[in-house]
Amino acid sequence: MKHFTKLATAAALGTVLGTAAIAQELYTPNLAYRTGPFAATGIPLMNGQADYMALLNERDGGVGGVMINAEECETGYSTEKGVECYEKTKGKAIVTQPWSTGITLQVLPKTNVDEIPILAPGYGFSPMSDGKVFQWAFNVPSGYWDAADMIVQFLEQDGSLEGKKIAFLHLDHPYGKEPLPLLEKLAADKGFELLPIPVGLKEMQNQSAQWLQIRRERPDNVVMWGWGAMNAGAITEAVKTKFPMENMIGVWWAGHDADLKLVGDDGKGYKSISWSFPNPDAPVMKQVKEMVFDKGMSQSNEEEMQGVFYGRGLVMSMILAEAIQGAQENFGTAEISATQLRWGLENLDITEARLEELGMAGMVPPFSTSCANHTGHSGGWMLEWDGAKFVKASDLLTPNVDGYSDLIAASAAEYATSNAPWAMNEECSASN
Numbered sequence: 001m002k003h004f005t006k007l008a009t010a011a012a013l014g015t016v017l018g019t020a021a022i023a024q025e026l027y028t029p030n031l032a033y034r035t036g037p038f039a040a041t042g043i044p045l046m047n048g049q050a051d052y053m054a055l056l057n058e059r060d061g062g063v064g065g066v067m068i069n070a071e072e073c074e075t076g077y078s079t080e081k082g083v084e085c086y087e088k089t090k091g092k093a094i095v096t097q098p099w100s101t102g103i104t105l106q107v108l109p110k111t112n113v114d115e116i117p118i119l120a121p122g123y124g125f126s127p128m129s130d131g132k133v134f135q136w137a138f139n140v141p142s143g144y145w146d147a148a149d150m151i152v153q154f155l156e157q158d159g160s161l162e163g164k165k166i167a168f169l170h171l172d173h174p175y176g177k178e179p180l181p182l183l184e185k186l187a188a189d190k191g192f193e194l195l196p197i198p199v200g201l202k203e204m205q206n207q208s209a210q211w212l213q214i215r216r217e218r219p220d221n222v223v224m225w226g227w228g229a230m231n232a233g234a235i236t237e238a239v240k241t242k243f244p245m246e247n248m249i250g251v252w253w254a255g256h257d258a259d260l261k262l263v264g265d266d267g268k269g270y271k272s273i274s275w276s277f278p279n280p281d282a283p284v285m286k287q288v289k290e291m292v293f294d295k296g297m298s299q300s301n302e303e304e305m306q307g308v309f310y311g312r313g314l315v316m317s318m319i320l321a322e323a324i325q326g327a328q329e330n331f332g333t334a335e336i337s338a339t340q341l342r343w344g345l346e347n348l349d350i351t352e353a354r355l356e357e358l359g360m361a362g363m364v365p366p367f368s369t370s371c372a373n374h375t376g377h378s379g380g381w382m383l384e385w386d387g388a389k390f391v392k393a394s395d396l397l398t399p400n401v402d403g404y405s406d407l408i409a410a411s412a413a414e415y416a417t418s419n420a421p422w423a424m425n426e427e428c429s430a431s432n
Contacts, residue, residue: 001053001160008124009264013213017282018325023059025062026067026069026097026319026336027064027069027089027094027333028053028068028093029070029085029093030073031085031089031097031103032049032075033046033075033076033099034072036076037077037201037228037229038229038283039228041253042099042254043304044304044309045313046072046302046313048297048309048310048311048312048316049300049313049314050072050354051313052284052313053070054292054297054298055288055292056321058291058295060298063325064325064328065334068321071089075100077100080191082107086106087268088234090110094116094117094336094338094341095195095338096118097120098413100123101123101124101173101174101302104123104124104125104137105124106428107338109135109367109419110126112134114133115338115342116135116136118138119320121316122142122275123144123253124137124143125137125142125178125415126139126143126145126146126229126411127186127412128374128412129375130372130374130376131370131373131374131428132372132413132414132424133415133425134412137426138375139374140348140369140376140378141350141375141376142375144178144280145181145408146399147252148183148377149269149404150380150382150397151273152183152190154249154273155249159195160191160193161191161274162191162268163191165218165219166192166193166194166195167195167214168180168194168195168225168226169195169210169214169222169224169226170196170199170401171225171227172200173200173201174224174325176225177201178225179251180196181407182304182404193266197210197214199234204228204229204230205229205233206233207233208232208237211243214241215243215277220351221248221250222238223250223251224248224250224254225253226254229233232259232363235259235263235267236262238270239263239410242420245270246270249271250270251273252312252380255274256309257306257309257390261317264387264388268343268385268387271383271393273381273382275380276311276364277308277363278363278390279311279360280305282363283359284286284349285314288307291400293308311363312387314363315363315364322348323341323352324346325344326343327340328342330342330344337372345374345423347370350367350376365378365379365381367379371428377398380396381393382394411428
């Protein structure tokens with residue numbers, strides 16, 4: 001069977017590095033949430049992440065001959081429990097995966113002192129893109145401000161937004177508020193009215209008040225920044241109130257197959273921006289099924305494995321594994337440190353050719369990172385619910401980062417000042 005690695009086998013990499021015989025494990029803890037109000041979305045993501053690492057361990061003996069320990073620490077999406085998990089795991093971790101914007105914001109200053117990279121694929125604090133300021137944080141392959149920009153770009157394909165009204169239905173949580181600075185800027189620049197409508201944690205399943213406001217305000221579009229039970233609640237209310245589903249667009253965490261299956265054909269036209277796309281026929285999917293699922297090593301099921309979130313979980317762990325392997329090759333050691341992994345995350349180069357080698361062609365757009373660019377800004381596709389599954393409704397959209405680079409720089413600088421003394425990467429120039 002072909003192994004989708006840069007070298008022919010993991011053993012070959014171990015031979016090159018001269019470390020395979022003594023390698024132990026690489027500890028990459030995941031601050032998971034399989035319980036609580038957001039479990040429905042967390043479970044398929046965690047399953048995808050875990051299964052990709054299990055595939056590498058089973059097929060290749062890990063990465064570079066070192067087994068991956070992707071232990072989960074359950075947070076229930078609680079910021080307090082997330083910080084506890086971070087403190088519990090940081091002693092031997094080479095990375096932390098906080099899995100919540102709230103948890104990310106809490107551990108962000110800690111990682112700058114502890115010198116452990118944060119890997120927050122597609123979430124977290126958008127200014128983390130500035131690698132000079134946030135030298136230990138990575139929100140690859142695309143951030144929340146990228147998502148907001150691409151959604152507005154998509155809406156503009158039907159003409160100017162001047163004079164239009166866009167409702168911003170969002171979780172009343174740091175995650176839900178994250179895109180507001182850019183959306184407010186875009187509203188001012190493009191002349192549309194932005195109508196923020198928050199959803200409290202206790203209102204997620206009963207949003208009658210929010211949808212009464214939407215009916216009264218009659219917005220041209222609803223942009224949803226939901227998570228977990230909020231998404232299902234919003235989609236159900238939209239159908240109930242006969243809101244035109246083709247005028248509703250969610251962020252990538254509001255594009256979960258299971259939420260739309262609750263309404264089936266009534267959800268046709270609903271859209272979600274996404275930096276990943278499921279490909280059940282991809283070679284990597286076949287390998288995961290044969291070497292992980294069929295051996296009883298997965299917590300997933302065949303239906304879930306076809307979905308957007310499971311596939312996204314696979315991509316997330318692929319990104320981490322690629323950073324690990326890049327660092328191993330650069331430093332000539334298999335058992336890399338957290339500092340060395342930071343180099344790997346700063347030097348990702350996920351090309352079309354590399355995705356083919358990994359058996360993941362079309363599952364994520366190509367992207368690269370650098371010392372200064374810790375996001376990659378890969379872009380994404382607009383997905384649309386066809387009544388049974390999500391399908392692509394656009395070509396690849398790319399964020400207009402130049403349009404908000406000043407906002408990124410200003411927000412990053414403000415954060416550093418507010419958290420002084422803050423260690424900057426003085427060796428990293430904006431051109432890197």
